[in-house]
Amino acid sequence: MTEELLTPLHAEHVAAGATLTSFAGWRMPLRYGGDLAEHHAVRTAAGLFDLSHMGQIEVTGPDAAAALDRALVSAPSRLADGRARYTVVVDEDGGILDDLIVYRFAADDFLVVANAANRITVLDALTVRSEGLQTSVVDRTPHRALVAVQGPRAAEILQPLVDVDLAGLRYYASAHGRVEGVPVMLARTGYTGEDGFELAVPADGAVTVWRQLLEAGEPAGLVPAGLAARDTLRLEAGMALYGNELTTATTPYEVGLGRVVQLDHDFVGRDALAARAEQPSGVHLVGLAGTGRRAARAGSTVLRDGEAIGTVTSGVLSPTLGHPVAIARVSAPTEVGEVLDVDVRGTSQPMTVVELPFYTRPA
Template identity: 40%
Template sequence: MSALKRTPLFPLYADFGAKTIDFGGWELPVQFSGIMKEHEAVRNRAGLFDVSHMGEILVSGEDAYPFLQRMLTNDLSRLKIGKAQYTLMANERGGTVDDLLVYRLGEREFLLVVNAANTEKDERWLTGHKTGDVAIENLSSRYAQLALQGPLAEKVLQKLAEDDLSALPFFGFRKDLSIGGVKALVSRTGYTGEDGFEIYLPPDEAPNLWRMILEAGAEEGVVPCGLGARDTLRFEACLPLYGQELSETISPLEAGLAFAVKVNKAEDFIGKAALAKELEEGPKRKIAGIEMLDKGVPRHGYRVLKDGREIGHITTGTHSPTLKKNIGLALIERDAAVPGTELEVEIRGKCLRARTVSTPFYKRNRQG
């Protein structure tokens, strides 16, 4: 059995009370002070995450743009230098190879930030379809990544930044910002449903910046956060998790991500024919929000039934720290996905009542 991978922040975990778990081959903190406390901090103040396990793949060269237009479902022609875009890679059947962010560093230079467990798979997928003057480099070992998320994230990070962070738009980035004296790529992105920043920096600089951010945010109540809160936060905002809401057999359209699938862009892309057909006919299954009516917590993999007939399964479910309700996301037959439909979820051998509800469960109040 191979040893678990560790991020550059691992030596600091014990200092902050981290409880670690095996997450896709990485030894990562599931919590520090507690999932509920960390979740509440991000919703109301700010929290700091170590997400250095994420993968970074650089695609460059004269033909990088047309190559990625063929590999990605979204339309890169809409992506300006200095902006990031959410997109996906699809297989020929329309299933999802991965979902990712693409950063346009230059006219012919793009940084793909992919799911940690898929990094090697994604690199093989890209390399296997490479044509023309294209270089594909897995740069994951050259980056650590910190994510400061929450309504006070800008206020806290501004204490360490030389430039005005308020000028950085949502999904905008700067690749040369100075944060605490460290040059880093800083983007206004995240995976929590809140405002915030993701900071890509050299691994050896990460531990010191981690401490600096927590010190700068002490007055505002910033806390270190683990994977547990990251999951409950993204779930309430209905941001998909690969392996649950997305997979090789779950299409972006089934997951409600049609906004990132541009079947009308000029270039063909892998999976376009299957996705165009699915878009025209409507997906047979959909990810829907559900709320439990009976007492019980829906969990990943639990069966969903209607009138005693199985119609799908729970992809993610928990007790919502923000809403104080037992809720879930379920991949079910599309006719049952209409909000207000009564269903049953099988929990420990019992069929408990639930109903479909509108999503997202949580949406932040954007001011200004």
């Protein structure tokens, strides 16, 4: 039995009484108090997340940009310094190996943040696809931590702690600074549908940064939040989860990510995706909204007139909206406002096709 990995903040979670769970080979906090309380704190104030299980892979060297262009469906060489991009890495057949964020700090200095379950897959892909180029691909995950403060009061809480002008930091932009002397890479990114920031820090400085954020945020209503709240938040925001919405059996075009594919550059899987762009499969993701309190779960069958046309990939009773919501992968055309049936644990439940996301933060 493989021993679970522990983040640099593991002792902090234990001391806080967090319920821990196994996730992608890591021991992670599922919740601290209650899922709903943590979810609502992020929507109304702020939540603090330990994301240190996420892969942090450095790609550096004179050919770093060219290597990433070859490896990813978008072209990171076109990014300005200090900017980031959400993108995906696919196999030769166009199937999604992972969705990730690539940050460009300088002409020869990039950071790729990958999902925990796919860290080695992405590391291997980047390594193989950079062969023959002057590029170094190094997994920094064991030596770093990643924390996120998310919510409408995130900037207010974080600003006094960092020597970075947060008001001038745009969405999907990054800057380097310090928190209590600890060097941080600070990015205005997140996975909750709220404003927020993610901070990559050296492992030995993680506890200092975590405690500073908790102390500064407590008067504003910030609470530590676990994986359970993170999942309901991302689902309300219509954000895909690898292993649910995204798999090697789907291409970016089937999951609403055609926008990130740039076919005007050469990359692994380009030919397959170009063919799929010309001949769509018809498979696509839809949002579904129901009534009552019974939520559809991943695996529930979606039916039209008694005929199965798809499967729910994620579903929950939305804490913010107060009714069931779900994302489903379907293989038949659908229209917003159409009512479909979903098999919820043996009972047919009507759900209406709606546009994603289910929740959008107030302007």
